[in-house]
Amino acid sequence: LILSISNFESKLKLSLSLFLSLELVGFDHFAFRQRKRNMVVRLRLSRLGCKNRPFFRVMAADSRSPRDGKHLEVLGYFNPLPGQDGGKRMGLKFDRIKYWLSVGAQPSDPVQRLLFRSGLLPPPPMVAMGRKGGARETRPVDPMTGRYLDAEKEPVSDNQPKEEDNPEEKSP
Numbered sequence: 001l002i003l004s005i006s007n008f009e010s011k012l013k014l015s016l017s018l019f020l021s022l023e024l025v026g027f028d029h030f031a032f033r034q035r036k037r038n039m040v041v042r043l044r045l046s047r048l049g050c051k052n053r054p055f056f057r058v059m060a061a062d063s064r065s066p067r068d069g070k071h072l073e074v075l076g077y078f079n080p081l082p083g084q085d086g087g088k089r090m091g092l093k094f095d096r097i098k099y100w101l102s103v104g105a106q107p108s109d110p111v112q113r114l115l116f117r118s119g120l121l122p123p124p125p126m127v128a129m130g131r132k133g134g135a136r137e138t139r140p141v142d143p144m145t146g147r148y149l150d151a152e153k154e155p156v157s158d159n160q161p162k163e164e165d166n167p168e169e170k171s172p
Contacts, residue, residue, distance in 0.1 A: 040064075041105040043075065043097065055079050058092060058111060060100050075100070078114060092118060 040063040047068060049055035058076040065071070076092035083089055097120065101107070107115060115121040140149045 041072065041100065041103070043100060043105050043107040043111045045078065045108070045110055046071065053081065055081075058097075058114070060096075060105055063106075073100075090114065090118070092120075094118075094120060 041060055042063045043058065043060055044067070045056040046059050046061075047054055047056055056078045057074055058078060059071040060073045060075055061069070061071040073096065075097050076090070079089040092114070097115065101121075107121070112121055113123070116123045141147070142149050
């Protein structure tokens, strides 16, 4: 009993001395304990389903948590396999997704494509990749098909003369 009391006193003295030394440096222990840690929230997919039968839930989760780990809220589901009618099935809680986007949650690229298909967000930026080590293409890419968009050519009006029909170059 005497040893345990002296051991407790030594630990108490050590913790008190550590606390006072940190206070001298300017460290505020109580503010550190009460401080809320900033969390980067991502809207992302969590995989469920059997092998070769994927099924996804759209979730709001901390960016540091694993893919199928702890989440803050379930925002919908996405089934990439066609059903009886041949279409992909998707269900989203639009009001909650708008809330999470308004407080600064960042959607992952697959979730941003899903939200684009549902009409909630603009398409994710697509970059046309060039050859390895080469320059990238700067032409715009269609987000629905993934193909390059052709640059619009200026229409030639009928009352402008063509270069072939220039009357000044003709000799009499």
